[in-house]
Amino acid sequence: MKNRKFVTVSLAAALAIGTIAANGVLVSADAKKGTIKVAASATPHAEILEEAKPILEKEGWDLEVTVFDDYVQPNLVVESGDFDANYFQHIPYLDNFNEEQGTHLVNAGGIHYEPFGIYPGTKKTLDELEDGDTIAVPNDTTNEARALLLLQDNGVITLKDGAGLEATVKDIKENPKNIQIEELEAAQVSRVKDEVAFVVLNGNYALQAGYSVSKDSIAHEASDSEAAKTYVNIIVVKEGNEDSEAVKALVDALKSDEIKDYINETYDGAVVPFEESTDDADAAKEETADDTADTDAAEDAE
Template sequence: MKKKLFAVILTLSIAAGTLAGCGKKEPVKTGEESKTIKVAASATPHAEILEQAQIALKEKGWELEVTIFDDYIQPNNVVESGEFDANYFQHIPYLESFNEEHGTHLVNAGGIHYEPFGVYPGTKADLSTLENGDVIAVPNDTTNEARALLLLQDNGIITLKEDAGLTATVNDIVDNPKNLTILELEAAQIPRVKDEVAFIVLNGNYALDAGFSAAKDAITYEKADSEAAKTYVNVIAVKEGNENSEGIKALVGVLTSDEMRTYINDTYGDAVIPSK
């Protein structure tokens, strides 16, 4: 998986004495030294939401420094290593799968929002026009591939083994009446092939990056009252033991405030739904 990093420093003043939530922490005297929270995030909508949170956090005495990543691996690695205090890009099933696969110790510090997963047009605009041998692109990471396949199953396109659940892969497809090719790609790459495949199934953040809205552009998508909405809430993730640190509690408090809920609703509509 490509691991290219783009750094966007939203706040340039880096604390000399402490990083909230890291293992080694020195006492801070508010007003004399800056307090900084370092967060790794996906660009859209996560970094945008964090940027909006800056003012409220500053009023509470915290500077927010955000670095944008375009993959799903490095944001967890840099939190595990202590380079960053938190990340904001993933849902709990992915976090748990990552911990299991990589031996990391990441935990959920608070749910912030939910992004509906959708099926978007490629060379075709109606699922009823699928033909024998057509190609549908899906994310290749464990939990999001399963989510994509379950959405295809819900729309009668394929059938999975009964016990496949949240770990489903293409190997769990038991009925594929149109002999479709399920193309597994890194999530960030999927929008780039939309003109080459019949349909794409895409994560909310990458859909937004590509200019898509689930409510406006998706042929079908997970609904706000669905089980997926409860399961796939995007969270602030931290290394175990840091979830109750002063900085992380301040960050989660701002991101779950009524003001932030209003901002998310007004800015993204049905494409990004604040966690309840």
């Protein structure tokens, strides 16, 4: 009976103090700040988010992660307000999506970079390519361009001048071996690897297919290239929410040393933590300052 009273008193005391145990860490009940709902691709995005949960929990946030297997719904559920953020895409895809769908989504922070790679199908090296062979690539605008640019960099095709990040198969200028480019939804590309000479894959789908960038890719984008800045995977939120306490906490957790170490130790070069250079940060500040100055000037002119 005495023991029972002791437990009751101890529990009451704990509640009076306002603390609860979470994964061995005492968190003030008053410090609980709410739930952050994030839509994500399964690999590596949702895995990285799972690693960030304890970091956010210590700060009073519950992180709720929902996995999506496409590139459309994660943006729509953030636009609708059903989710606070998503984590699956790079900036060119986001810009293209906003333009095509009329959405109002913005970049809240760059987290990692996934080198795009050429992987073996029925052929093991590009030297084995024969006339009429087929190479599978993603069919969405920015990722198809990225795949075609990588094939160009490795001498398979030549694109028209200026095709850049909007390149499609219609922009192929030279194709000496009459390579057939099979355009598929990004998640489907790896599934035809036994039917085509090569597949060109996003980093997350390469991981899901069991490929290692360092061991299996025939060629891939350099981690210190301009592509790393262009195709950094970002946290995306609806415009106006990028400076919210929840979103800032999420981005800070994902850019923490703990998460960087996890990424480097887990993904064998297929995922690389994104480090914004001082020059990039200064350029961003200058752009923001210019935008502010332009706005002020416009207001003064009214």
